[in-house]
Amino acid sequence: MTDKIRRLRAPKLKDGELRVYWGKPDKHCAPDVTFAWQGDPVMRADTRLLHYHFGAQRPDPHVQPLFSKMIPSLIEELQARGYDITTLKFSIQKKAPS
Numbered sequence: 404m405t406d407k408i409r410r411l412r413a414p415k416l417k418d419g420e421l422r423v424y425w426g427k428p429d430k431h432c433a434p435d436v437t438f439a440w441q442g443d444p445v446m447r448a449d450t451r452l453l454h455y456h457f458g459a460q461r462p463d464p465h466v467q468p469l470f471s472k473m474i475p476s477l478i479e480e481l482q483a484r485g486y487d488i489t490t491l492k493f494s495i496q497k498k499a500p501s
Contacts, residue, residue: 416441419497425489
């Protein structure tokens with residue numbers, strides 16, 4: 404059985420869009436979960452928020468000493484439950500100003 408080689412391309416984002424997907428942040432990196440934004444430079448902080456909720460481990464507040472046990476990230480938890488992270492796609496568009 405031959406495996407197809409999937410070409411990973413960076414998706415084109417619309418202005419005001421945040422996106423989380425499986426891909427390469429640039430051509431010299433290995434594929435991984437990628438956080439991207441397009442538009443106002445302030446949105447860069449919003450990608451950090453997405454990274455915190457999707458990809459960061461957090462300390463378990465019920466154990467002492469603190470930081471002795473970490474809660475797995477959402478991505479790690481999904482992988483442990485048998486999900487294929489290479490199919491991950493999340494996108495959200497900023498509201499138009501009223």
